[in-house]
Amino acid sequence: MNEERKGLIEKITNSDIWKSIFRHGYEKTGRRYTLQVLQNVWLHLHPPRISRHALNFRFTWCMGGITFLMFLVTAVTGVLLMFYYRPVAEYAFRDVQALEFDIPFGMLLRNMHRWAAHGMVISVMLHMFRVFLTGSYKKPREFNWAVGVILLLITFFLSFTGYLLPWDQLALWAVTVGTNMASATPVLGNEGPFTPTDIITQSNDVRFALLGGTIVGPSTLLRFYILHCIAVPLVASVLMALHFWRVRKDGGISGPL
Amino acid sequence: MDNFLLLIEKPDNVPILAMLFLIPFFIWLAYRQARQTDRTGVPSDAALNDKVYVWPYLCRNEFVCAIIIMLILAVWSIMIDAPLEEMSNPAKTPNPSKAPWYFLALQEMLVYFDPWIAGVVLPGLIIVGLIAIPYIDINPKGKGYYTIKERPFALAVFSFGFIVLWIVLMIVGTFLRGPGWNLFLPWEYWDPHKLVPLTNVNLSEFIGIQDAMTANFFGFAVVAGYFALGPIFYFWKSKSNKFLQELGLVRYVIVSFLFLCMMALPIKMILRLALNIKYVWVSPWFNI
Numbered sequence: 001m002n003e004e005r006k007g008l009i010e011k012i013t014n015s016d017i018w019k020s021i022f023r024h025g026y027e028k029t030g031r032r033y034t035l036q037v038l039q040n041v042w043l044h045l046h047p048p049r050i051s052r053h054a055l056n057f058r059f060t061w062c063m064g065g066i067t068f069l070m071f072l073v074t075a076v077t078g079v080l081l082m083f084y085y086r087p088v089a090e091y092a093f094r095d096v097q098a099l100e101f102d103i104p105f106g107m108l109l110r111n112m113h114r115w116a117a118h119g120m121v122i123s124v125m126l127h128m129f130r131v132f133l134t135g136s137y138k139k140p141r142e143f144n145w146a147v148g149v150i151l152l153l154i155t156f157f158l159s160f161t162g163y164l165l166p167w168d169q170l171a172l173w174a175v176t177v178g179t180n181m182a183s184a185t186p187v188l189g190n191e192g193p194f195t196p197t198d199i200i201t202q203s204n205d206v207r208f209a210l211l212g213g214t215i216v217g218p219s220t221l222l223r224f225y226i227l228h229c230i231a232v233p234l235v236a237s238v239l240m241a242l243h244f245w246r247v248r249k250d251g252g253i254s255g256p257l
Numbered sequence: 258m259d260n261f262l263l264l265i266e267k268p269d270n271v272p273i274l275a276m277l278f279l280i281p282f283f284i285w286l287a288y289r290q291a292r293q294t295d296r297t298g299v300p301s302d303a304a305l306n307d308k309v310y311v312w313p314y315l316c317r318n319e320f321v322c323a324i325i326i327m328l329i330l331a332v333w334s335i336m337i338d339a340p341l342e343e344m345s346n347p348a349k350t351p352n353p354s355k356a357p358w359y360f361l362a363l364q365e366m367l368v369y370f371d372p373w374i375a376g377v378v379l380p381g382l383i384i385v386g387l388i389a390i391p392y393i394d395i396n397p398k399g400k401g402y403y404t405i406k407e408r409p410f411a412l413a414v415f416s417f418g419f420i421v422l423w424i425v426l427m428i429v430g431t432f433l434r435g436p437g438w439n440l441f442l443p444w445e446y447w448d449p450h451k452l453v454p455l456t457n458v459n460l461s462e463f464i465g466i467q468d469a470m471t472a473n474f475f476g477f478a479v480v481a482g483y484f485a486l487g488p489i490f491y492f493w494k495s496k497s498n499k500f501l502q503e504l505g506l507v508r509y510v511i512v513s514f515l516f517l518c519m520m521a522l523p524i525k526m527i528l529r530l531a532l533n534i535k536y537v538w539v540s541p542w543f544n545i
Contacts, residue, residue, distance in 0.1 A: 030310065033312045034310070046311040049311060050309065051307060051309075053305060053401070057322075059403075065323075097341070100338075107339075111338055115330060115334055122272055122276060125423075126280075130287075132419075133287045133291075134400075134402060135398075135399040145390065146388045149388050153384065160357060168341050168345055169349070170340055170342045171345060172346075173350065173355075177355065177356045178357070178360055181363075182376075182377075184373040186373055186378075189373075192373045192377070193542050215347060254400065255305035255400065256306065
């Protein structure tokens with residue numbers, strides 16, 4: 001029986017179709033382990049070999065990986081949520097209510113999206129803390145730390161733009177409080193110091209540009225929706241690719257090059 | 258106490274509750290490893306360069322970690338529902354109005370500084386300062402392992418900024434700030450009519466300067482002195498310090514400026530809470 005099964009597996013893995021997809025064999029050699037990583041588009045972000053201490057959970061806390069996982073979860077659940085949600089002031093709140101009460105697993109979908117986003121904020125902060133504590137930003141990884149700081153900001157901004165979308169009281173006022181700060185920008189904000197208030201008014205300062213109005217209104221909802229679903233995730237993806245690639249090019253997550 | 262229990266039950270505050278445990282846990286974890294390194298000596302380059310295959314060793318770790326995290330996330334999502342309050346109403350302002358929890362440390366700064374500093378300048382400096390870290394921290398030691406002995410200053414500054422000025426202020430903003438952004442201890446009732454007399458005075462008034470022009474110059478002198486005297490004195494005193502020479506003048510100026518900007522927050526907090534000081538520098542254009 002066992003022999004039969006082994007024969008069958010061998011037959012499958014030796015077939016032309018299987019070999020056209022997976023270009024490596026299954027022998028337990030270093031050559032195969034290397035090929036397995038190099039010939040897989042998803043795994044080849046990794047180098048074939050890494051330092052032993054990078055495997056240690058106590059050392060890495062796994063936080064960078066968790067951040068990426070949370071990003072993937074929010075991307076998948078976010079796309080599914082987009083099927084049910086319209087970024088229009090008249091519909092937005094009703095659509096979220098429909099998600100909660102009418103759509104099968106809609107509540108679970110929304111919960112996963114929100115908690116994964118919160119989880120991402122926590123894990124990205126802890127990731128930065130770990131990278132600092134282990135001195136992993138030092139030469140030659142200075143630039144990648146800078147990319148990481150931008151990604152931290154992008155994570156906050158992604159979470160912040162998403163906060164408005166349920167269009168409930170919590171969303172409206174949290175975003176109102178947050179965006180009010182923009183009007184205090186020196187020179188460019190209507191209420192900031194050194195602002196020529198006859199030129200920079202409430203209806204053309206930086207806060208207006210962010211909100212598309214003088215208060216958080218329907219146009220803000222649309223702006224934040226597009227930023228949240230398209231613009232910022234695109235930038236985040238590009239910078240993440242850069243971040244991961246640099247981790248590899250700079251000689252692994254930490255330690256001497 | 259009921260207020261506090263309500264706050265804790267709020268679904269959006271779960272992450273902060275989690276951080277109450279996560280942050281001390283990870284500090285303890287890092288501290289233990291740092292002490293071990295400091296006692297047994299720094300790992301050799303050979304040890305740090307000891308390589309293993311990514312497949313299967315790293316991929317297995319990633320897989321296990323992803324499964325555990327997805328399990329936690331699934332349980333969290335099934336147990337606790339995302340909040341949804343009543344439909345947005347621009348005519349009905351809740352009191353207190355709070356930003357999302359990860360911005361509450363910034364909102365907390367508004368108590369002590371005007372919006373243009375607390376909301377624009379200081380956040381900008383946090384970003385610039387974080388990006389500048391690798392370029393101003395020229396200590397080549399402590400790369401790739403936990404240690405305290407080899408970089409005490411860098412660790413102390415960053416940990417103070419991250420733990421006290423970011424995480425703790427976030428927790429204060431979430432759990433201890435009630436109506437009118439007044440401070441309420443956990444067992445206190447959130448009284449929306451609580452009156453806190455604002456008897457704050459400016460530093461110039463505090464020492465008896467009444468004239469606006471004199472006060473302006475006095476404030477300028479205090480702020481300029483804060484940023485100049487300390488660094489100049491320290492530089493002059495430890496000119497021959499080898500580390501300072503390696504750092505160079507430009508880096509030294511940047512480090513001391515960023516450090517003093519960071520320390521301005523706790524200093525202003527102490528001035529406000531202990532001496533009821535409102536502004537240090539009152540000028541016709543802005544107040545600090």
